[in-house]
Amino acid sequence: MLSSRLIAATQRAPMARHLARSAQASRQFPRAQLRRAHSEAPKAGAGAPPKQPLMRASTALMWTVTAIGVGYFWMNEYAERLDGKEAAPNAAISRAIGDAKTRASEALETGKAKAIDATADSRTKAKQQAQEVTNAVVSKASALKHQADEKIDSAKHAVSDKTGEASKTVAAAKAKLQGVKHAVDDKVDAVKHKAEDLKSAATEKAQALKSSATAQVDAAKGQASDIKKAAVDKATAAKSSADAKIDDAKKALSSKSGDAKEKVQELKDSASSKADAAKNAVQSKADYVKSKAGDAAKQAKDKADDLKSKAGDVAKQAKDKAGELKGQAQEKVDSAKQQVGSKVDDVKSKTGDLKKQVTDKASDTQKKASEKGSELKKQADDKVADVKKQAGDKVDEVKNKAGEIKKQAEDKAGDVKKQAQAKVDDVKDKAGDVKKQAQAKVDDVKDKAGDVKKQAQAKVDDVKDKAGDVKKQAQTKVNDVKEKAEGVKKDAKDAVESGKKQVKSAADSAKSAAAGAAAKAGNGAEEPAEELNLEPLADDTTVVFVLGGPGAGKGTQCANLVRDYGFVHLSAGDLLRAEQNRSNSKYGELINRYIKEGQIVPMEITIALLHAAMKGADSSRFLVDGFPRKMDQALKFEEAVCPSKFVLYYECPEQEMLKRLLKRGETSGRADDNIESIKKRFKVFEDTSYPVIEHYKKQDKVETVSCKQSVEDVYRQTKEIIDKELQL
Numbered sequence: 001m002l003s004s005r006l007i008a009a010t011q012r013a014p015m016a017r018h019l020a021r022s023a024q025a026s027r028q029f030p031r032a033q034l035r036r037a038h039s040e041a042p043k044a045g046a047g048a049p050p051k052q053p054l055m056r057a058s059t060a061l062m063w064t065v066t067a068i069g070v071g072y073f074w075m076n077e078y079a080e081r082l083d084g085k086e087a088a089p090n091a092a093i094s095r096a097i098g099d100a101k102t103r104a105s106e107a108l109e110t111g112k113a114k115a116i117d118a119t120a121d122s123r124t125k126a127k128q129q130a131q132e133v134t135n136a137v138v139s140k141a142s143a144l145k146h147q148a149d150e151k152i153d154s155a156k157h158a159v160s161d162k163t164g165e166a167s168k169t170v171a172a173a174k175a176k177l178q179g180v181k182h183a184v185d186d187k188v189d190a191v192k193h194k195a196e197d198l199k200s201a202a203t204e205k206a207q208a209l210k211s212s213a214t215a216q217v218d219a220a221k222g223q224a225s226d227i228k229k230a231a232v233d234k235a236t237a238a239k240s241s242a243d244a245k246i247d248d249a250k251k252a253l254s255s256k257s258g259d260a261k262e263k264v265q266e267l268k269d270s271a272s273s274k275a276d277a278a279k280n281a282v283q284s285k286a287d288y289v290k291s292k293a294g295d296a297a298k299q300a301k302d303k304a305d306d307l308k309s310k311a312g313d314v315a316k317q318a319k320d321k322a323g324e325l326k327g328q329a330q331e332k333v334d335s336a337k338q339q340v341g342s343k344v345d346d347v348k349s350k351t352g353d354l355k356k357q358v359t360d361k362a363s364d365t366q367k368k369a370s371e372k373g374s375e376l377k378k379q380a381d382d383k384v385a386d387v388k389k390q391a392g393d394k395v396d397e398v399k400n401k402a403g404e405i406k407k408q409a410e411d412k413a414g415d416v417k418k419q420a421q422a423k424v425d426d427v428k429d430k431a432g433d434v435k436k437q438a439q440a441k442v443d444d445v446k447d448k449a450g451d452v453k454k455q456a457q458a459k460v461d462d463v464k465d466k467a468g469d470v471k472k473q474a475q476t477k478v479n480d481v482k483e484k485a486e487g488v489k490k491d492a493k494d495a496v497e498s499g500k501k502q503v504k505s506a507a508d509s510a511k512s513a514a515a516g517a518a519a520k521a522g523n524g525a526e527e528p529a530e531e532l533n534l535e536p537l538a539d540d541t542t543v544v545f546v547l548g549g550p551g552a553g554k555g556t557q558c559a560n561l562v563r564d565y566g567f568v569h570l571s572a573g574d575l576l577r578a579e580q581n582r583s584n585s586k587y588g589e590l591i592n593r594y595i596k597e598g599q600i601v602p603m604e605i606t607i608a609l610l611h612a613a614m615k616g617a618d619s620s621r622f623l624v625d626g627f628p629r630k631m632d633q634a635l636k637f638e639e640a641v642c643p644s645k646f647v648l649y650y651e652c653p654e655q656e657m658l659k660r661l662l663k664r665g666e667t668s669g670r671a672d673d674n675i676e677s678i679k680k681r682f683k684v685f686e687d688t689s690y691p692v693i694e695h696y697k698k699q700d701k702v703e704t705v706s707c708k709q710s711v712e713d714v715y716r717q718t719k720e721i722i723d724k725e726l727q728l
């Protein structure tokens with residue numbers, strides 16, 4: 001209504017038309033604004049604030065009111081001007097203007113009211129639209145958020161899956177590494193076992209070689225020993241056969257002349273020394289073979305020990321190598337483990353970072369909606385892909401490294417195996433060499449044993465030949481002696497008769513002397529020597545007193561002198577023992593007691609026995625052994641029997657004499673060759689017998705011989721003295 005009137009008024013006046021257009025324009029503005037806002041709202045929902053349509057409606061309302069106000073102002077202005085210049089001529093116009101004023105005022109009021117209504121309406125609508133837009137925007141945002149959440153969840157799952165996969169891959173890589181480690185360990189163990197086997201095989205071989213060498217050496221020793229035994233047996237048999245022959249010859253010749261005796265003695269000595277020489281030769285050969293066998297055994301043992309120690313070294317080297325290899329493999333495995341661990345940590349930390357970034361991004365996404373979500377997802381995917389790729393690369397790297405380690409371990413194991421094989425071959429070669437050397441030694445020993453056997457056989461044959469010769473000679477001698485025996489039989493008979501007489505007279509002298517001595521012994525004093533009534537001996541009788549401590553070697557040296565100088569050896573001790581053992585001897589018991597106690601038997605008995613023996617002897621040269629042992633004996637003998645030519649004194653340390661006597665006591669059967677008797681004899685020698693030697697020393701009749709040397713050396717000295725004293 002306002003507009004139609006305004007249009008009518010405007011048609012009537014330019015001012016009114018202008019006002020009408022303004023009012024119409026004012027009415028149309030809010031609607032256009034709202035329409036535009038409405039149409040734009042869905043599009044702007046993503047970014048425009050929801051209050052904008054309301055503001056636009058308010059602005060339109062304000063413009064409408066302003067337009068109406070401006071129109072009303074201009075209308076009044078125009079009316080006043082009309083009132084001032086055109087009132088009179090045109091009352092109708094004035095009325096119309098008044099009317100228009102009123103109507104305008106009404107219209108203004110109505111417009112105001114309508115504008116207020118329209119504003120309220122449009123505000124409500126705007127509110128509704130804004131609400132709708134807001135709802136749409138919120139729901140869109142919520143949908144987007146939901147989508148973003150889903151995408152984030154999915155990204156999270158993807159990340160988690162990827163992380164799980166990465167963990168699995170890492171675990172698989174670890175398992176592979178473990179497998180490689182086990183494989184390396186197995187290889188190392190195999191190498192170790194191989195080395196152990198090689199060592200024990202080498203040790204066994206060395207042991208077998210040693211046993212074989214020892215057995216061969218033992219066999220050689222046994223052969224040598226058998227040869228020696230056979231040779232010794234043969235030599236002994238030859239000797240005993242020769243001895244038997246000699247004994248036979250001796251028996252046959254025993255009652256014959258001193259020449260025959262000497263010959264027999266010579267033959268005996270010669271056969272004996274030859275047998276001794278053969279024995280010694282066999283012994284020294286056997287010793288040589290023994291020592292060679294011992295050397296061969298020692299060399300074989302040394303070689304075996306050397307082999308053993310080399311095998312030990314090889315095993316140790318192989319063990320060390322295996323240990324070194326194991327250590328290297330362990331180091332590599334540890335390093336790979338460390339790398340994998342650090343990569344896992346890295347992946348974990350990256351995953352953590354990623355999670356954080358994802359969470360941060362998620363909150364951003366919640367604010368910035370889907371692009372960020374997709375971007376984040378893309379980043380997450382990229383990261384995951386990166387991580388996956390890195391993990392894959394690492395796994396490949398680890399795999400490669402594990403492969404390399406495995407290959408290195410295999411190469412090393414191969415090298416060690418080759419080295420061990422080379423060592424084993426070397427040991428085998430050396431063992432072969434040692435075996436050859438041992439075999440050569442054994443052959444050598446065998447050859448030498450064969451030689452020794454031959455030599456021993458030759459010696460035995462030689463001894464046999466010589467024994468045969470001796471036998472022949474002995475036989476010849478026996479025959480010779482037999483022939484002479486008949487001739488001398490009568491002489492012998494006479495000699496026996498004469499000897500019997502001498503023995504009887506000596507026995508009688510001894511008897512009377514012993515009776516006196518026994519009586520004296522019972523009284524504690526000795527029988528006077530004057531009671532001895534002895535026949536004088538030949539003028540050329542030569543007596544050498546042989547003195548010295550018990551066991552000094554007097555008897556041994558006398559035997560040699562008998563052999564070489566034709567002395568008659570009279571041992572006072574032997575004569576006393578013979579008398580002691582003689583059946584019906586009245587003094588047997590007494591002599592036995594004195595000898596056991598190491599005491600000096602009463603001189604009458606001993607001198608009578610000596611004298612009788614001298615009387616019955618074929619020779620006038622006497623070695624009186626072990627007499628005089630007391631001063632009265634010395635004085636009496638020289639007065640009643642014969643003065644001595646000189647004294648042969650065998651000087652010997654007590655310790656040496658003790659040793660010799662104990663040794664002799666093992667076989668002599670003498671009642672005084674025991675420690676108690678020996679001690680007593682030493683005491684008697686020192687107290688009673690040595691003064692006799694001093695007595696003769698004063699007369700410068702003593703020739704001293706040191707007995708510490710061998711029998712031969714002592715005899716050499718003895719001979720010199722005899723040659724000098726007897727001027728031979």
Ligand SMILES: Nc1ncnc2c1ncn2[C@@H]1O[C@H](COP(=O)(O)OP(=O)(O)OP(=O)(O)O)[C@@H](O)[C@H]1O
Nearest residue numbers: 550551552553554555556660664707709710711714
């Ligand atoms: N020079 C020596 N070296 C080593 N042993 C010896 C030597 N002379 C003798 N013998 C040994 O010492 C032991 C004693 O020797 P022998 O019988 O000749 O001594 P003796 O002086 O006559 O003794 P006794 O006065 O007791 O009759 C004997 O077994 C003998 O073989």
Ligand SMILES: O=c1ccn([C@@H]2O[C@H](COP(=O)(O)O)[C@@H](O)[C@H]2O)c(=O)[nH]1
Nearest residue numbers: 572573594595598599600601626627629
């Ligand atoms: O003039 C002598 C010589 C020896 N005896 C006794 O005989 C033993 C053994 O003498 P050997 O010379 O050692 O064979 C001696 O101990 C004395 O008891 C003797 O009484 N008178």
